[in-house]
Amino acid sequence: MxxxxxxxxxxxxxxxxxxxxxxxxxxxxxxxxxxxxxxxxxxxxxxxxxxxxxxxxxxxxxxxxxxxxxxxxxxxxxxxxxxxxxxxxxxxxxxxxxxxxxxxxxxxxxxxxxxxxxxxxxxxxxxxxxxxxxxxxxxxxxxxxxxxxxxxxxxxxxxxxxxxxxxxxxxxxxxxxxxxxxxxxxxxxxxxxxxxxxxxxxxxxxxxxxxxxxxxxxxxxxxxxxxxxxxxxxxxxxxxxGPAPVDLTPPAVADADEIAARLAAGEWVVDLRNRVAFAAGHVAGSVNFEAGGQLATYLAWLIPWGKPVTLLAESAEQLAAAQRELVRVGIDRPAAAATGEAGRWVRENEALASFPRATFADLAGRYPADGVVVLDVRRTAERAGGFIEGSVHIPVHTLHRRLDEIPEGTVWVHCAGGMRAAIAASLLDAAGRAVVAVDDGFDAAGNAGLTVRAA
CATH class of the missing domain: 3.60.15.10 (Ribonuclease Z/Hydroxyacylglutathione hydrolase-like)
Structure with missing residues (x-):
């Protein structure tokens, strides 16, 4: 047998x-x-x-x-x-x-x-x-x-x-x-x-x-x-x-001062919490890659190779699972990490940043209008199946290099389901843009009354 x-x-x-x-x-x-x-x-x-x-x-x-x-x-x-x-x-x-x-x-x-x-x-x-x-x-x-x-x-x-x-x-x-x-x-x-x-x-x-x-x-x-x-x-x-052995021991603990210093040095601080929690309150300048999504694929795709990364997680278990995923794609050791409540990751007298989430129905009630920019971060092949008329298309994996291509205004960012829109929204928020994360399935766009065109 x-x-x-x-x-x-x-x-x-x-x-x-x-x-x-x-x-x-x-x-x-x-x-x-x-x-x-x-x-x-x-x-x-x-x-x-x-x-x-x-x-x-x-x-x-x-x-x-x-x-x-x-x-x-x-x-x-x-x-x-x-x-x-x-x-x-x-x-x-x-x-x-x-x-x-x-x-x-x-x-x-x-x-x-x-x-x-x-x-x-x-x-x-x-x-x-x-x-x-x-x-x-x-x-x-x-x-x-x-x-x-x-x-x-x-x-x-x-x-x-x-x-x-x-x-x-x-x-x-x-x-x-x-x-x-x-x-x-x-x-x-x-x-x-x-x-x-x-x-x-x-x-x-x-x-x-x-x-x-x-x-x-x-x-x-x-x-x-x-x-x-x-x-x-x-x-x-x-x-x-010939890959080296991996080290999955917990990284060094970062306090609020170190998190701020790493952000100031241009390093990436990655918040692993779900996109709802991130939008509600996060360290200004941090970016959101959900631990429950395709963390390794999208973080490794977007981050400049070799750039130090600090991980913020809601629990030690979430942090350990993320480390395991990241070593699979060659991100071997986080520079530092912190766990617990997001309020502990900012210095005294500093507030957490936030941005709104919305649905396509919410967007339909405001678009088209001056000052509203719709950003589609899906891949080109996905957009070919249909897109919101007048939307700007920048795939999420190229967004960090193309922020200056986005018109002025409040950016309503969407993907096919919400995960990649959350990544994009966090990148825009970190860059100082006013942003709304559309956390909705793209199939709902047309039903909400938005004009969807075929490529």
Whole structure:
């Protein structure tokens, strides 16, 4: 008998896996905070004998090297990946025994496309394929994007994705479980997963890589590629060099004076509380990235790389969870942190700042009018589906560099649901602009009477 445990990394939209038998197991594409993988193995009562990477990741810092070091496991990395550390290079067709008593082996299958060296791993029980760890190759209803390595390679890699998907579909039985790393919110996917689980047979019936001709598939894939988070530029090099162990101990405690000094020095002070609490009262100059949202993705995307960050949290638990998310994208140690009530984060006789929240119905009662600016911070692809007439469009991940493009007036900022609008509102508030955060679903805009145009 065998098992496959899924280790969710929801903030980044990824999954890692632990698979094995009665004694030993393999970890696939592990996150940097390896303690959860070790805990999963302990619950199963197995030893991690192997750690494998499907590719050098572009969207997070891997825990593979450290997990292999801590557990003594063999570390398997595709032979074509240029890395600076000792590993076992894996080539197409290589087989690795995972648990001899259970008859479990891994077979490497070259599946270039997401990267040139991408490799999938077929888990076989007594010679029969039962699951395939597809990394960033064949995803659920989609494929991994081919444009993260080198622009000149994008079309070539898109065609390689098509060929790789067809190879897996041809070689594997229809009931083989498809277990991708990306696709559950990760920007490494060309689109989001069409469901939570799948098989080769289901993908053959529904995945565009397997239902369309190659030219149509490639054209559609390339046309649908969106923005690439800025921090991705740092992930591949970090993974190729060999990431350092993480330190998740609590950061140094910052009092109100230190928070003020760090703001005055131009550092980022990030408030992790929910957007309702932040709008009601926050340290002037701080910015809001909700701990419950895509904290790691958006903070790493927006912050100048290497800029010191101080975290403000409502509890020690919230702070610890945020640290865990941030190390996954290479923000290793906060400069300082504070927890508790927001009133304790400002100096004596200083007041908390605030700004109003509103709905699209509120906006409809005031717009259009002189002095009201509507700012849409969604991505370009989202805006193409419809936008409020007369609105200014600046995607949230570019806003901090483009504040001077926003017309004078009170800025009513919106996104698709409220989270990114809250980030944008905090950036505008920190810059001294009068702002209203529209905390509402965009579907409500037209129903509220606002004129919504198609791009």
């Amino acid at each position: 065998f098992f496959v445990d899924t280790i969710e990394v929801p903030g980044l939209g990824n999954r890692s896996y632990l698979a094995g038998g009665g004694r030993t197991a393999v970890a696939v594409d592990p996150p940097r905070d390896i303690d959860q993988v070790i805990a999963a193995a302990a619950r199963r009562g197995v030893r991690i004998s192997h750690v494998v990477e499907t590719h050098v990741h572009n969207d997070y810092v891997t825990g593979g090297l450290e997990l292999a070091r801590v557990t003594g496991a063999a570390y398997l990395v595709p032979a074509g990946a240029a890395v600076s550390f000792e590993r076992l290079p894996v080539g197409d067709g290589d087989r690795t025994v995972i648990d001899a008593d259970s008859g479990l082996t891994l077979r490497a299958v070259a599946t270039p496309g997401h990267t040139p060296h991408h490799t999938s791993y077929v888990l076989e029980e007594s010679g029969t394929a039962v699951s395939v760890f597809t990394g960033g190759s064949l995803l659920i209803g989609t494929v991994g994007r081919p444009d993260l390595v080198e622009p000149r390679l994008t079309e070539r890699l898109a065609r390689a994705q098509y060929a790789s998907a067809h190879r897996l579909a041809t070689e594997l039985p229809d009931d083989t479980a498809v277990l991708p790393t990306h696709g559950f919110g990760s920007f490494c996917a060309s689109s989001q997963a069409a469901g939570e689980s799948s098989t080769i047979g289901k993908e053959k019936a529904s995945n565009g890589a397997l239902t369309r001709d190659v030219d149509t598939f490639v054209a559609d894939l390339l046309a649908g590629l969106g923005d690439i988070p800025a921090y991705y530029a740092h992930m591949g090099p970090a993974n190729a060099a």
